[in-house]
Amino acid sequence: MRRIAVIFILMVLSPNGIGEEISDKALAIEYLQVSRLEPGINAMIDTYSLQLYGNMPEAERPQLKKFMQDVMGWDAIKDQLAELVVKLYTREELNAAIAFEKSRLGASISAKNEQFSKQFTELLSQNMQRFARSNDLSPAPAIKRD
Secondary structure, three states: OHHHHHHHHHHHHOHHHHHHHHHHHHHHHHHHHHOOHHHHHHHHHHHHHHHHHOOOOHHHHHHHHHHHHHHHOHHHHHHHHHHHHHHHOOHHHHHHHHHHHHOHHHHHHHHHHHHHHHHHHHHHHHHHHHHHHHOOOOOOOOOOOO
């Protein structure tokens, strides 16, 4: 039994296993970068921030923007996204996708996908606002208790 435990520990801690994990994460990050996900995330945050500002005092807006960056910004989620990519895609798929994204056609499609994503986010935000107005879902004023 002890021999099996030692073999298992050596397999888990072997340099090859660790090296592959680092390589996969680096490949996943490269995939996310060539997919231009970071600008898409930034555009989404900008759009949602503008929609959420509403009647918010100007002085409080930077706090909301910082909160959104801390929760859903590139630096906040890139490692989590890389983990998802590693779980979902094979190396072969990632290498093929990266090669495509780096091609002239792939770069063109990626730029248009970024525009599409921004416009899609704006549409969703407009639909949510329209729904809220038509269903009287505006926030109630705060009640101050003495």
